[in-house]
Structure formats: structure tokens, C-alpha cells
Amino acid sequence: MQPPLRVPGLGSVIELVGSLNSFCAREADHTVRCWGNVNASLGITDPALGHVKTVVDVPLDATALSVTWDRVCYVRRGGIAECRGARNNAQLGDGVRSETPERRFVPITRFVDIEELALGLDHSCALRRDGSVWCWGSHRSGSVDGVRREFQFALDPVEVISAR
Numbered sequence: 582m583q584p585p586l587r588v589p590g591l592g593s594v595i596e597l598v599g600s601l602n603s604f605c606a607r608e609a610d611h612t613v614r615c616w617g618n619v620n621a622s623l624g625i626t627d628p629a630l631g632h633v634k635t636v637v638d639v640p641l642d643a644t645a646l647s648v649t650w651d652r653v654c655y656v657r658r659g660g661i662a663e664c665r666g667a668r669n670n671a672q673l674g675d676g677v678r679s680e681t682p683e684r685r686f687v688p689i690t691r692f693v694d695i696e697e698l699a700l701g702l703d704h705s706c707a708l709r710r711d712g713s714v715w716c717w718g719s720h721r722s723g724s725v726d727g728v729r730r731e732f733q734f735a736l737d738p739v740e741v742i743s744a745r
Contacts, residue, residue, distance in 0.1 A: 588606075591608065594606045594608055595608065601618075603615065603648050603649065604648065605646050613655075614637070615648065615653065643658075645696075645698065647698040648700065652664055652666035652672060652705070662692070662698055664698075665682075667682050668683055670703040671718050672705050674689035678736060695708070705717060709744075712742075
């Protein structure tokens with residue numbers, strides 16, 4: 582068995598998030614570096630460039646990162662969240678469904694009190710400060726509201742768990 586490999590070029594990491602084959606680390610100076618198969622989440626259209634370590638511009642007040650193979654999101658200190666990457670299943674949370682990945686971060690438009698984001702294969706969910714959970718994106722696996730519906734999309738967030 583070979584020993585683990587160190588990811589070169591990382592400073593003092595304060596947050597690490599990963600998904601199927603993409604990873605991002607936020608360093609103490611708030612620089613975010615992502616690597617793995619991050620081509621769609623970073624808006625890179627050349628698949629040959631998708632496995633390089635790339636710096637992602639996030640605001641200094643970002644408090645939580647989320648990543649999946651086709652999206653990168655963050656939550657800001659005030660509860661506003663923004664995402665970039667694939668939106669073919671309306672999974673960015675801005676009410677838009679498009680085959681063209683979004684190269685810049687766009688705000689999740691409905692909420693300003695998000696604590697945490699969780700990103701699935703083709704949907705996303707937000708935990709709000711009041712304890713409620715809201716999801717949007719593809720209904721394909723029933724992940725948005727528990728009801729499986731092929732080729733249907735929640736452009737607007739659906740409440741899955743009510744507030745405490």
C-alpha cells in the first residue's frame with residue numbers, strides 16, 4: 582500500500598470539501614483552490630484542463646463551501662449563498678435552467694438566511710437559520726421533495742423540512 586500523497590501548493594487549510602471526484606480547500610488567507618474533475622464547476626470547457634488545481638475567487642466573508650462534480654457554492658457570513666457551474670437541471674438556485682454552465686457566481690435568489698448548502702448529483706439543498714430545509718433542481722431521484730418525477734425540475738426551492 583502506498584502512503585497518501587500531499588496536495589502540492591496548499592497553504593494552511595481551514596476547510597476542505599469534496600465530492601465524487603472534485604475537491605476544494607479554503608486556506609487561512611481565504612484563498613480557495615479546487616482540483617480533480619472540476620471542469621464544469623469552474624466553467625472550464627476543455628476537459629483536458631479539468632484536473633488541474635485552480636484558484637476560485639470567493640469573497641473574504643465566505644463561511645462554508647460546497648462542491649460537487651459540476652458546481653461550486655459558498656455561503657457568506659450574512660446568509661447569502663452563491664453558486665457557479667452546471668444549471669442544466671436548475672441546480673444553481675437562481676431559477677434558471679440552461680445547458681450552458683454559469684462561469685460566474687450567481688446568488689441563490691430566494692433566501693438571505695442560509696447556514697449550509699448540500700449539493701447532490703443534479704439538485705441542491707439549503708439549511709436555513711430557522712431550521713427549515715429547501716431543495717431545488719431535478720426531481721429525477723425524488724431528491725427535491727421525495728417524489729420521483731422524470732424530466733421535471735424545481736426552478737424555485739421547495740420546502741422539504743419545516744422550521745423547528
